[in-house]
Amino acid sequence: MTAAFTGGVTLKRGDGTTPTEVFTSIPEMTVSPNLGADKGQIEVSSYDSIDNKEYIAEFLGDGKDVDLEWQLILGNAQQESIVSDVNGGINRNYEMTITDGVKTLTSTFTLTPKSWNRSTSLTDAHKLSATFKISGAITDVVTPT
Numbered sequence: 001m002t003a004a005f006t007g008g009v010t011l012k013r014g015d016g017t018t019p020t021e022v023f024t025s026i027p028e029m030t031v032s033p034n035l036g037a038d039k040g041q042i043e044v045s046s047y048d049s050i051d052n053k054e055y056i057a058e059f060l061g062d063g064k065d066v067d068l069e070w071q072l073i074l075g076n077a078q079q080e081s082i083v084s085d086v087n088g089g090i091n092r093n094y095e096m097t098i099t100d101g102v103k104t105l106t107s108t109f110t111l112t113p114k115s116w117n118r119s120t121s122l123t124d125a126h127k128l129s130a131t132f133k134i135s136g137a138i139t140d141v142v143t144p145t
Helices: 077-088
Strands: 009-014 023-025 029-031 037-043 055-063 065-071 092-099 103-119 127-144
Touching: 009 029, 009 077, 023 092, 055 127, 065 077, 077 103, 077 127
Parallel strands: none
Antiparallel strands: 009 023, 009 092, 029 065, 037 055, 065 127, 092 103, 103 127
16 A cells, blocks of 8 residues: 555644744644635526526635644644634644655645634543634645655
8 A cells, every 4th residue: 555545644834934934743633634625606597598507617716624633732832823723813824745655745725713622532532623714725736755
């Protein structure tokens, strides 16, 4: 099996500095982002339409909700920053890398925080989870590993 099926995913949170933003890995991620966007449709049917309604895509897409989860590390600065971003309503840039051992896909995007949750368990690891919404474009770059 290649790394595409066994791991090879890293999520890093930007620190917001300019002109060169620094991205730091958030440790113990167990649920990684499902990136994407939805484009709504506008009906453009007319009396000239035959059989079915006609549609065109809306100009702007709607960023998807992103659910993330980590095994909780008490006192970890990067995990605590997730809670601070949600509580403060701070949009933050993120960078996700996916590798298959041959090539690396680096995606950069901005997330708008929606909610966070800490869950405890007697039979599993304690978890930190958060939900965000993608704000703006997702930029993808593929490079050799």
